[in-house]
Amino acid sequence: MYERIVDEATKQISNYGFRKFTVDELTAELGISKKTIYKYFKSKNELISAIVDNFVEMEKKHCAETMAGESSWMDKFQRLFFLGIKYRIPLRLVNELNKFFPEEWEKINNLKQSKLALGEKLLVEGMSQGDIRTDITPKIILKSIDMITLNIILAEDFYDHDKITFNDVLEEIQQLLFYGLLKRD
Numbered sequence: 001m002y003e004r005i006v007d008e009a010t011k012q013i014s015n016y017g018f019r020k021f022t023v024d025e026l027t028a029e030l031g032i033s034k035k036t037i038y039k040y041f042k043s044k045n046e047l048i049s050a051i052v053d054n055f056v057e058m059e060k061k062h063c064a065e066t067m068a069g070e071s072s073w074m075d076k077f078q079r080l081f082f083l084g085i086k087y088r089i090p091l092r093l094v095n096e097l098n099k100f101f102p103e104e105w106e107k108i109n110n111l112k113q114s115k116l117a118l119g120e121k122l123l124v125e126g127m128s129q130g131d132i133r134t135d136i137t138p139k140i141i142l143k144s145i146d147m148i149t150l151n152i153i154l155a156e157d158f159y160d161h162d163k164i165t166f167n168d169v170l171e172e173i174q175q176l177l178f179y180g181l182l183k184r185d
Contacts, residue, residue: 082174
């Protein structure tokens with residue numbers, strides 16, 4: 001039952017947002033009582049916390065699997081930062097989490113810091129193998145990715161009209177990072 005509640009709440013959050021989804025709608029969709037929900041979660045916020053925890057754990061597992069693999073540093077880097085997120089998360093939800101659920105946002109931020117540290121190791125590996133220029137600083141590259149992503153997340157007017165997802169942003173940043181802006185003949 002726990003998983004059913006989390007799965008349905010995740011769907012409703014995708015549709016309505018973290019603040020607008022209701023326990024009443026959740027119980028109606030699942031055909032259960034509020035008492036059943038509150039048997040597993042003390043509050044709506046605790047349910048949201050469980051959803052964020054689930055996401056963070058899945059991403060940690062993905063990071064560990066990525067780093068343990070036998071693929072190249074570049075494949076690992078791409079999987080870690082650009083191909084790993086399984087859900088096409090609307091940016092409005094990421095922004096809402098940042099604005100209204102600071103404790104949950106902190107969990108996401110801690111995950112991000114771990115991923116940045118792994119990314120730095122991979123960029124250094126790419127440099128030592130001669131694949132990446134040695135006149136760049138990995139921390140600056142990673143901070144740039146982080147800042148570009150964060151600024152786009154916080155720019156509500158940017159994504160409200162364009163229906164852009166977090167994965168869309170990551171795919172564009174990847175293209176810029178690896179292939180630049182200039183056309184090559």
